[in-house]
Each structure stands twice: as structure tokens, then as C-alpha cells.
Amino acid sequence: MRTLIKAQSVTKYFGSKLALSNVNFEINKGAPVALVGPNGAGKTTLFSLLCGYVFPSSGELNIMHQQPGNAHLFGKLSALPQDAQLDPGFSIIHQLTFYAQLQGLTKSRAKQESNRVLELVGLSDAVDQRPNDLSHGMRKRATIAQALIGAPQIVLLDEATAGLDPVHAREIRELISTLSNEATFILSSHDLSELERLCGQILHLDQGKLTEHSALSQGTSNQCFVTLRLAQKYEDVEKILFALAGVRNVHNSQAKEYVIEYEKSGEAFDIQLLQCCHQQGWQYQQLVNGNTLENQIFHKQH
Amino acid sequence: MIFNWGYSLMQLYSKRLVNIALFELVRLFLTKRGLLAVAVFSICWLIVLRYAIGEAVNLLSSPDFAGFIDQIFGAIGLSKLLTWPEAELAVYWLIALYSFPSFCLFLCADQTVGDRQRGTLRFLSLRATRAEIIFGRYLGQLLILIALLSITLVATLAMLSYREPSLFVAASSHSLILLGYLVVAVMPYIALMGFINTFSRSARLAFIVAILFFAGGKITVGLLTWQFPALEVLNYVFPGYQLADMAAQDAGLMLAVGLPLIQTIILLIAAERIFARSSL
Numbered sequence: 001m002r003t004l005i006k007a008q009s010v011t012k013y014f015g016s017k018l019a020l021s022n023v024n025f026e027i028n029k030g031a032p033v034a035l036v037g038p039n040g041a042g043k044t045t046l047f048s049l050l051c052g053y054v055f056p057s058s059g060e061l062n063i064m065h066q067q068p069g070n071a072h073l074f075g076k077l078s079a080l081p082q083d084a085q086l087d088p089g090f091s092i093i094h095q096l097t098f099y100a101q102l103q104g105l106t107k108s109r110a111k112q113e114s115n116r117v118l119e120l121v122g123l124s125d126a127v128d129q130r131p132n133d134l135s136h137g138m139r140k141r142a143t144i145a146q147a148l149i150g151a152p153q154i155v156l157l158d159e160a161t162a163g164l165d166p167v168h169a170r171e172i173r174e175l176i177s178t179l180s181n182e183a184t185f186i187l188s189s190h191d192l193s194e195l196e197r198l199c200g201q202i203l204h205l206d207q208g209k210l211t212e213h214s215a216l217s218q219g220t221s222n223q224c225f226v227t228l229r230l231a232q233k234y235e236d237v238e239k240i241l242f243a244l245a246g247v248r249n250v251h252n253s254q255a256k257e258y259v260i261e262y263e264k265s266g267e268a269f270d271i272q273l274l275q276c277c278h279q280q281g282w283q284y285q286q287l288v289n290g291n292t293l294e295n296q297i298f299h300k301q302h
Numbered sequence: 303m304i305f306n307w308g309y310s311l312m313q314l315y316s317k318r319l320v321n322i323a324l325f326e327l328v329r330l331f332l333t334k335r336g337l338l339a340v341a342v343f344s345i346c347w348l349i350v351l352r353y354a355i356g357e358a359v360n361l362l363s364s365p366d367f368a369g370f371i372d373q374i375f376g377a378i379g380l381s382k383l384l385t386w387p388e389a390e391l392a393v394y395w396l397i398a399l400y401s402f403p404s405f406c407l408f409l410c411a412d413q414t415v416g417d418r419q420r421g422t423l424r425f426l427s428l429r430a431t432r433a434e435i436i437f438g439r440y441l442g443q444l445l446i447l448i449a450l451l452s453i454t455l456v457a458t459l460a461m462l463s464y465r466e467p468s469l470f471v472a473a474s475s476h477s478l479i480l481l482g483y484l485v486v487a488v489m490p491y492i493a494l495m496g497f498i499n500t501f502s503r504s505a506r507l508a509f510i511v512a513i514l515f516f517a518g519g520k521i522t523v524g525l526l527t528w529q530f531p532a533l534e535v536l537n538y539v540f541p542g543y544q545l546a547d548m549a550a551q552d553a554g555l556m557l558a559v560g561l562p563l564i565q566t567i568i569l570l571i572a573a574e575r576i577f578a579r580s581s582l
Contacts, residue, residue, distance in 0.1 A: 053424055053582040071315070074429050084421030089333045101321050102429035146425055 002029040010059035019045040021208040032185035034195035037205035043188045075103040078147040079156040086131045092142045093127040117145040192294045225291040230256045231283035319438045326442025358393040382551040388473040390462040410495040412505035413439045490541035493569035500576040
């Protein structure tokens with residue numbers, strides 16, 4: 001598997017404030033990668049370092065064997081930086097065409113490409129509008145479109161779906177899913193279920209420190225998890241679940257949600273669990289095969 | 303430092319640089335805001351042409367005032383201008399030489415700072431090196447100034463040809479020389495604004511910093527020179543130091559062209575170095 005990004009002992013200070021502390025990770029070509037963490041954890045700083053907007057205080061960051069910001073990465077790495085806005089003086093097609101020309105396309109090809117990416121984000125009818133004439137969500141989609149110009153190999157999207165209505169957020173998720181065969185997406189979002197659906201590798205930042213997770217953790221080879229979400233509260237759920245064969249631990253992760261740790265055996269545990277729900281007359285909403293990202297992060301923190 | 307700068311220059315790609323420069327031209331001539339600025343500029347210059355240049359030429363051509371004008375221009379060291387047969391160009395030269403550099407500080411106040419504050423530079427820096435952005439924006443502003451200077455010069459030529467058609471050919475070639483000198487004169491002013499843009503937080507602040515640089519700087523150098531006359535050399539730091547000599551046609555080629563070019567190069571290198579290290 002080809003390594004696209006390699007970070008070694010990356011530390012970043014803003015004045016005396018530590019934003020990233022000794023961060024190490026590798027990102028390979030393939031499924032989207034999520035960058036999660038609370039506000040102020042260092043996600044945007046890490047994105048800014050990857051894009052070459054800011055420079056590390058120490059450590060080394062390599063993107064396809066180049067330093068961030070190097071001219072060899074133009075057209076190969078694209079990004080939606082958080083809060084960056086297009087120039088209000090020009091129509092979005094004019095600006096995207098300009099960006100495409102900077103990426104080496106001829107003027108006519110650049111215009112075609114701009115129309116293509118604007119169509120991908122559902123802005124075909126607004127190509128001649130200026131950013132200030134568009135709604136917040138449409139402006140966001142226009143900035144996502146600029147990140148899709150050409151054939152980038154790495155696309156960094158910082159809070160891509162924040163501020164979008166559910167329909168367009170879903171469309172952007174589907175677009176990322178479709179395009180993830182062609183490019184490796186690195187996404188940051190506070191919507192953990194969204195990241196769980198899209199991503200395999202999860203980079204979790206908290207107070208500048210980074211840990212890695214997988215989207216749905218299944219523990220070790222003989223230690224497994226399922227996450228059961230019930231429709232309403234029932235009596236003695238933990239006690240009844242704990243009595244099932246092979247169960248090692250039951251944890252009430254949040255209201256009506258239970259993380260069940262069990263030992264792998266010949267019998268299908270999920271079938272046994274569903275039978276138990278049926279016998280007890282419990283209505284369930286969701287059964288997740290693994291430990292959800294939210295629970296992994298929550299348990300780590302507390 | 304030298305290695306880094308050499309590496310930045312190696313990454314310069316002329317096509318991207320020209321694209322960035324042309325985008326600035328489009329900003330002035332094809333956007334509503336830009337067209338409004340051009341319209342205001344044109345109206346101001348129409349007033350200058352009609353009332354300042356037109357009336358001054360009448361005065362200069364009048365035999366009744368010849369002695370008086372000779373005395374005045376002689377006293378302020380501009381008597382060489384009176385020998386020009388193209389009186390309109392002489393008055394234009396004086397007005398343009400002093401007004402365009404000041405206008406330049408205002409026009410070029412937002413080269414990169416607005417885009418940096420808005421985050422637009424973040425889109426740009428994924429497609430162009432920081433050196434290309436600085437030099438491209440500089441080139442764009444220079445092209446705009448050349449276009450505006452050309453427009454005013456053509457209007458002055460038209461006025462001159464209307465009064466005295468036989469002077470047109472001689473005045474045209476003279477105009478080209480004047481255009482060349484004026485362009486070189488404004489170059490360090492654009493570079494200065496590009497430099498201030500690299501650390502300023504807004505276009506307005508950049509303009510204020512430039513005014514403070516000239517006002518405060520010249521007072522400081524004046525005081526230093528009063529105490530230590532050898533420090534008079536510090537005046538060469540200020541763009542436009544040569545303007546008075548150029549107006550009087552007393553500036554040699556080194557002063558009229560060499561000094562502003564050296565100032566421009568130094569300011570652009572400083573701007574590029576700061577910009578290359580700054581956070582976007």
C-alpha cells in the first residue's frame with residue numbers, strides 16, 4: 001500500500017501555546033481517513049500543516065515525498081480549508097476557472113472542468129453568481145468544488161458538511177464515497193456517525209495529542225463487541241445481557257445504548273442477542289457490529 | 303537564506319505568474335468595483351486635463367506672462383521644462399510625476415492582505431508558490447498602473463494635437479520616454495505596498511503604515527542628518543527620493559532609473575522572504 005503522508009514527531013507551537021504535540025502517523029492510499037477531536041484539539045492546525053499554510057515548530061512532514069506547499073504537490077493535493085472564502089468580486093465559475101488554469105489546464109478546458117465540479121456539488125444553476133449572492137451552504141459547496149478540480153490524489157476537507165442542510169450533506173457524503181476510489185480523502189467533522197460510515201482509519205486528536213482508531217473497533221481476535229441501541233428504556237437490561245453465553249462485559253454507554261463485549265465462539269452471538277431481545281419483548285433501533293467510534297473516543301476520554 | 307531564496311525562484315513558473323497578474327487586470331477592468339474605480343479615476347483626470355493642464359498651457363503660451371513664468375520656474379528649478387515645445391506634456395509630467403506615486407499607495411494598498419484575511423490565499427497557495435503570488439500580484443499592479451498612465455498620456459496627447467497638430471509626432475515619441483520614466487518611478491511604490499501587505503492586517507492599515515513610513519521616516523532621517531550629516535545617505539531608502547530631480551530634468555540615468563529599480567528589487571525580495579515564512 002502506497003504511503004501518501006508521513007508525519008514524524010510533528011510539534012507545533014503558536015507562541016507559547018502548544019497546538020500539536022509530537023504527532024506521528026502515516027496515511028496510505030485508499031479509504032477516507034477521519035480526523036476527529038473536540039474544538040481546539042489541533043485538527044485545523046494539522047490540516048494547515050498538511051497544506052503548507054503554517055510550518056511545524058519541529059518534526060518532519062512528508063506528502064508524497066515532498067514538503068507541504070511544494071510546487072510538485074500542486075494539482076495532487078487539494079483542500080477545503082475551514083472558513084476560507086472565495087473572492088466576492090468574481091463569479092464562482094470565473095474563480096474556479098482561474099484555479100484550474102493555475103493547475104495547468106487551458107482556458108477552455110479549465111472552464112469545462114469548473115462546470116464539471118460545480119455540477120458534482122449541485123451548483124450548475126449558480127455558476128455565474130458571485131459568492132455573496134449565494135447562501136452559506138451554497139458557498140460551502142462552491143469551495144468543496146474547488147477542491148475537486150483536476151485529479152487530486154489527496155483531498156483534505158475540513159468540516160465539509162458543517163452548515164449544510166441534511167440533503168446536501170448526504171449528497172456530499174455520497175460524492176466523497178464515490179470519489180474515494182480515485183482520491184484519498186482526509187475529513188474532519190464533529191459528526192462521528194458520518195465519519196464512521198465513510199472512513200476506515202480514524203485519527204483522534206485531543207489537546208494536541210494524536211491516537212489512532214478504526215471506524216468500528218472489533219478488539220482482539222477473541223474479544224468482540226456489538227453495540228445495541230434499544231427503542232426505549234427497559235428494566236434490568238445490563239443484567240439480562242450479561243447472562244448471555246460468552247458475554248464478558250456490558251456497558252451502558254449512553255441512554256438506551258449498550259456496548260457488549262463477548263468472547264468469540266462457534267455460536268453466532270448476534271443471533272443469540274436478537275433472540276434475547278425478542279423473548280424479552282425489547283424493541284431495538286440499531287445493532288452495530290463493533291464498538292462505535294463515539295464510544296471508543298468517549299471511553300478513552302473517561 | 304540564500305539557498306531558500308534560490309529554491310523559491312527555481313519554483314517560479316512564468317505561466318502561473320502571468321495568470322495571477324492578468325487576474326489582477328481583470329479585477330480592475332471587468333468587475334463592477336474595478337470599473338467604478340476606473341470611472342472615478344477618469345473623471346478626476348478629465349478635470350486635471352481640462353482645468354489644470356489646459357489652463358496652465360494657456361498661461362505658459364501667453365507672451366504677457368512669459369517673464370513671470372520664467373522667474374517662477376527658474377526659482378523652483380524647473381526652467382528646463384519651459385524649453386519643451388509640448389507645453390501640455392510639461393505640465394502633465396509635473397502632475398503625473400507627483401500624483402501617480404501617491405495614487406499608487408492607495409491603489410496598491412490591497413495586494414495580498416485582503417485575500418489573506420478572507421482565506422482566499424489558501425486556495426491560491428495550493429496552486430501557486432508564494433513567490434509566484436507576490437511577484438504575480440506585483441506584476442498585475444504594475445500592468446494596471448501602466449494602463450492608467452497610458453490612458454492619461456494618450457488623453458494629454460489628444461489635447462496637445464488638438465491645439466497644435468504639427469507637434470503630434472514629436473510629442474508621441476516624447477510621451478513614450480515619459481511613460482518609461484513614470485513607470486520606473488512608480489515601481490518601488492508598488493513594491494513598498496506589496497512589502498507592507500505581508501505583515502499588515504488590512505488594506506487601510508497598509509496605507510496608514512505607508513504614510514507613517516514616509517512622514518515619520520523622513521522626519522527621523524532629517525533629525526539624524528542634522529546631527530550626523532553622513533546619514534543623509536538614508537534618504538535613498540525612500541521611494542521617490544529622485545522625483546524632484548526628475549521633475550527638473552536634472553536626474554541622471556542612475557538616479558532616475560537605477561535607484562528606483564534597486565529599491566524595487568530590495569523591497570520585492572524582502573516581501574517574498576517575509577511572505578514565504580508567514581502563516582496563511
